[in-house]
Amino acid sequence: MVPALWDFDLEIPAGQFLTIVGPSGCGKTTLLAMVGGLVFPRQGEVLLDGRAVTGPPAEVAYMLARDALMPWRTARQNVEFGLEIRGQSRDLRRQKSAEWLDRVGLTAFADSKINELSQGMRQRVAIARTLALEPRCLLMDEPFAALDAQTRMLLQQEFLRLWERVNATVIFVTHDLGEAILLGDRVVLVSHRPGRVVADVAVAIPRPRTTEIELDDPNFRRYHRLLSGQLKTEVRAQLSPAEDE
Numbered sequence: 001m002v003p004a005l006w007d008f009d010l011e012i013p014a015g016q017f018l019t020i021v022g023p024s025g026c027g028k029t030t031l032l033a034m035v036g037g038l039v040f041p042r043q044g045e046v047l048l049d050g051r052a053v054t055g056p057p058a059e060v061a062y063m064l065a066r067d068a069l070m071p072w073r074t075a076r077q078n079v080e081f082g083l084e085i086r087g088q089s090r091d092l093r094r095q096k097s098a099e100w101l102d103r104v105g106l107t108a109f110a111d112s113k114i115n116e117l118s119q120g121m122r123q124r125v126a127i128a129r130t131l132a133l134e135p136r137c138l139l140m141d142e143p144f145a146a147l148d149a150q151t152r153m154l155l156q157q158e159f160l161r162l163w164e165r166v167n168a169t170v171i172f173v174t175h176d177l178g179e180a181i182l183l184g185d186r187v188v189l190v191s192h193r194p195g196r197v198v199a200d201v202a203v204a205i206p207r208p209r210t211t212e213i214e215l216d217d218p219n220f221r222r223y224h225r226l227l228s229g230q231l232k233t234e235v236r237a238q239l240s241p242a243e244d245e
Contacts, residue, residue: 004030005041006194014136017163017170019180021231022190023238028173031195032139035171036062048137058086061135065142067126069114075101075121076110079129086133100128103162120151127159131166138163140172144179153211156182160209177231178214181205181223189230192238199230 004027012018020028033039034046037056046053048060061082069078079097088096101110104124114122123143130138144152160183163170174180180187181203189199205219213220 003194005196007196008044010188010197012169012171014169015167017172017183017185018188019172019174019184019186020188020190021174021177021180021227022195023192023231023235024175025193025238026190026234027193027195028190029141032062032141032171032173035137036060036139038062057137059136060139061130061133061137062139063126063130063141063143065145067114067119067122069122069125069129071114074111074113075106075117075125078114078125079132082129082133096132097128100132101125103131103165104128104158120147120155123147123155124158127155127162131162131168134166135168137169137171140170142174143172145175152179157211159183160207164208177224177227181220181227182209182211182213187223187227189227189234192234198234199227201227 008027008031020031022028030039034041035048035053037046037053037060040046040054048057070081073081076094076097079100080093083093083096098107098110101107104127106121106124106128109117109121114125117125126143144155147155156179172180172183177187184203187199187201187203188197189201190196191198201223203223205213205217205223
């Protein structure tokens, strides 16, 4: 048995946007699964508002790297799916799906099937489906990783705008250090397997932020220099043959 996380202690204030970076296989997705009540630690516990997580909490929503939309449903029906599961009325589902499709700029595509949409549009549907649940805590596992660079930048900006309206707590996993700094109030760097917290940095860049900070903001470059060396060290350690001996 290979431990995914070890001696991992993290406290996240309500409303904080926490980003997590680290090498592949360091336990980032396992951490999200624990917070989401999908798997459980062999030692220790996960607490949400002081209560132990013993199953998927209703106030937590999980957005995967792939959109995980249902191709036989329209964009509107996909946005309504979680609301359906929670037993909300048809009229309320229709109202909320219309509001969120409007917020992500897809009102004109509400009745389109998923295979008629571009990958960027599909991710916007996935964002609308997730935020329509009005989660207090949002788990995001590399949600923009499969997009081309230009679409990724646009959706990063769009998601920041939407998040600032709902103010949910976010735990956002990424391999992209620039994305972590751009989005996060705080960046946690996780070591190679088993994952431990090796850096925990508050990002003091004012909001609202735009993707231009990666080029224009000296604080962004300072944070990037501070964390990039440590991240490279952990990636090298993950790839070292000595680990498998």
